[in-house]
Amino acid sequence: MSTPLILLPGDEVPKDQLPHSKSNNPLKVGPGLRLLSQPSAKPTSSNHVLTATQAGILTTDAKRNNVSILSFSNRRYIPAMNDLVIAQVHHSSVDFFHCIVTPHTAHALLGQLSPQLKQGDLVYARVLSVGVGAGAEVEITCVHPATGKAEPGGMGPLNGGMMFDISTGMATRLLRASSSSADENEGVDGLVVLSELGKKLESIGGFELAVGRNGKVWVDCSNAGENEVKATIAIGQCLQGTDEHNLNPTDQKKLVTRTLKAMKL
C-alpha cells in the first residue's frame, strides 16, 4: 500500500492518483472533491481537474472507479448524496415521513413508498437528494428510486436493537471497512474491532450492525438469547472506545478482550 496522500482545500488531485479503469464507467467523484473545469472540445480525460474542498486523505477505489476524500471527523453531519444514514421518524404528513438525521437541524423527508412507520422508529436509508441552499429539505429513501423495490443492504426500518453515537469519521471508517475485504481492513484503516468482535461473538449467535454516515451505529444481537443486552452494550462500548481513544489494531483487540471479559461473555 502506498503512503496516504493528504489534500488540503484547493489542492488538485494528481492525475496519477486517479483510478484507471478500463471499463467505460464514468469516474465517480465523492464528497469533498469538486470537478472544476469541464473537458474542452477535445474530450480527453486529461482535461478533468479535481480539486479538494475539504482537508483529508485521498481514497480511490479502482473496482468501482470512484475517488473521494476521507475527511476528518466532523461533529456535525452534512448530508451528501448516496450516503447511508440512520434516521429517526419524527412525524408523518400526507406524502412524507419527517425524519431526524442530525439532531437540531432540518428534517429529512422519507417518501411514503416505504413501509408503515410510527414516531420514534429508526430507518436505515440512503440520501436521495440534498437540495440547494441553506435550509433545503434533504430527501432520503429506503427503496430504489427507479424500481420501487427495497434496496439491498438492509435498507428499511430497524427493529429492536440499540443505537449508539459515534463520530462521523468513525462511521465513515466503519463503512469503508465493511465494503473492502477483511484482510484489507488492517492495511486501509487499521480498524479490526469489528472483525475481532465478529470472531469472539460468533459462538453466541453473532450480531447485526448498521452504520449511518450521520454518526450512528445500530447494533442488534437478538440471536444471543439471554446475552443479548450484554453483547449489545459490549459492542457499543468497543466501537465508542476505539473511536474516542483512536486505538491502533493491537489496542482494539485488547479492548475487545477486556470488554467482553468484563461483561462475562
Place this chain on the structure above:
Amino acid sequence: MSREAPLSVAERDFILKALQENTRLDGREADQFRPLSISFGEEYGHVKLQLGKTSIIVRISAEVTKPRDDRPFDGLFDISIELTAMGSPGWENGRTSDQEASVSHVLDRVVRHSNALDTESLCIVKGVSCWSIRADIHVIDYDGNLTDAACIAVMTGLQHFRRPDAVVRDGHVIVYKVEDRVPVALNITHKPLSVTFNSFNDGRDIIVDATLKEEQAAEGELVIGINSGGEVCFMSKFSGAPLDPLSIVSKVNVALEKVKALNAQVDKVLQVDLAKRAKLGMADESRAANDR
C-alpha cells in the same frame, strides 16, 4: 426546532431492558458516578469540572455593594446559570427553559438557602457596605445530570475562592489588592451537594448520575441535597412516576455515601491546588527579595 432530539423507541426500550438486567450503557453500577475531574484556572474561584461528557465552568466573583435594607448584617450571594446554545444545540440563547429554572431552583435551595456560605461574614459595615458574591455557571457540554455537576462545581468554587481583604478605618472601607494582602477564604459552614436519582420500570430501577439518554428514558426524578454530616437540606420529587417511600429512605443513604466520596475528592484537589499555589507564591516572594 431548538429542542433536544427525542429518544428513539429502540433506544428507550433497550435502556429499560438493560436496566432490568442491572446493566447500564456505559457499564456502570446503578449507584456509580461517571469519572469526575476538577481543575482550576489561574485565578481563585475559577473551576473547570468534567463529569463524564458533561462539562461546566464556574467562576466566583466578589464586589463591594450596599446590603439589602431588610438584612443590614448580611452580604449578598447569587448563583446564576444560563443555558446557552454553547452547551447543547437544543438550548436557545436568551430564553429560560424549564430545565434552567429547575437547576437554578435546586442550586438555590441546596447551596444558598441551606446557608452553605455564611452571608453574615460578608458584612463589612452594617447597612452600608458588604460583599456580594456571585457564582456564574457556564455549561460547555451537556450529557445529563447538570444539577449535580453544577452543584459540585459551585461548592468547589466557593471553597477555592479568596476574596480581597477589606478593613474599616475611620469610617472608610479600604479594600486591599490581592497582591498587597493575602486574600481571605470564604466562610463555608457546611458542604451540601445534590444527588439526582432517576427511576425506571415503575420505580424498580433507580440510578444516579444519568447520562442524557438515560434521563430521556427515565420516568421520574428525585433530587436529594445532603451534606457530609448526613443532614438532608433539600429533597424534591417534582414530577414523574411515584416512588416507594422505602426506596426514598434507602436512596438518602446512598446519597450520603456519594456526597462523602465527592466531598473527599473535592477536598483532595483543593489541597493539591492550594499547595501548588503556596509553592508559587513562595517563589514570587523570593524573586521580590532578589529585586531589592
